[in-house]
């Protein structure tokens with residue numbers, strides 16, 4: 533049996549590296565992007581970076597709120613087999629009620645920003661569902677730390693406790709969605725595959741490298757979301773430029 537956990541809140545200076553035999557990974561990471569790739573296949577005119585942000589907006593806001601001290605986590609060594617994150621207070625991002633609010637808010641924004649009645653409905657539904665997919669996928673891997681309402685009635689199936697299974701799940705979700713999406717990737721096909729390779733490598737590396745302290749978890753995840761969205765933007769920009777005149781006009 534493991535010894536009693538040592539809790540460290542954000543701001544504590546103790547290094548995780550000082551703890552032996554300790555290899556956590558971050559929260560569900562690349563699996564969330566499966567929703568973005570699936571959405572791209574369903575609505576090819578939507579920008580991939582927009583879909584990358586949509587699938588992770590709940591975690592992006594979570595990272596910002598954690599760094600601001602509004603939502604809270606603590607590092608508990610061995611908390612799950614996959615990571616040490618005791619995400620004990622996140623009512624504004626990861627409750628079912630807030631996730632629904634973020635999804636509806638994103639759908640409404642897209643509705644208002646998209647011209648044309650058919651296009652705006654499609655954009656709003658696809659983006660709204662992509663945002664809501666985050667909570668559904670988190671439900672699979674999180675231990676019961678996802679509140680149904682504000683900070684109460686917490687749920688989670690806890691698949692993080694099966695470390696290899698959780699990793700395989702992430703990779704399988706990503707590559708199944710990638711295969712589904714590739715028919716609409718066009719000239720960017722190889723870049724999509726390369727991006728999938730980089731994302732898979734990031735997921736594996738995250739099993740071997742741990743952030744030195746709790747605040748770093750939020751910082752590193754935010755940086756990853758930003759970098760992957762930038763990569764998606766670059767892929768779309770360079771591919772659009774190389775096929776100018778042949779590709780259908782982007783939906784705005």
Ligand SMILES: [Zn+2]
Pocket residue numbers: 559590591626666670
């Ligand atoms: Zn999350």
